[in-house]
Structures are given as C-alpha cells and as structure tokens.
Amino acid sequence: MLPEERAREKIDRQLKKAGWEIVSREEYICMKGEFRNVRTTAEVA
Numbered sequence: 001m002l003p004e005e006r007a008r009e010k011i012d013r014q015l016k017k018a019g020w021e022i023v024s025r026e027e028y029i030c031m032k033g034e035f036r037n038v039r040t041t042a043e044v045a
Contacts, residue, residue: 012022 015022
C-alpha cells in the first residue's frame with residue numbers, strides 16, 4: 001500500500017470517528033445540516 005493510501009485510510013477513520021460520513025463523489029448528495037467528506041481521489045479497495 002502506498003503512503004498516500006495509508007494516509008487516506010487514516011484520515012477517513014478520523015473523520016468517521018468525528019461523526020462525518022465518507023462518500024464518493026458519485027454518492028454525494030447535498031443535504032442541509034449533514035456533514036460529509038467527499039472523496040475526490042481514486043478510492044482504495
């Protein structure tokens with residue numbers, strides 16, 4: 001796994017722990033009052 005991929009996973013875990021929902025750009029739906037992190041890079045399987 002590349003360092004960038006490890007970093008992305010760590011960031012995603014931290015955001016989830018803080019209450020954010022991680023979604024891909026395709027899954028993004030702008031909903032008032034909800035916090036989301038939109039992944040704009042290639043997703044790691």
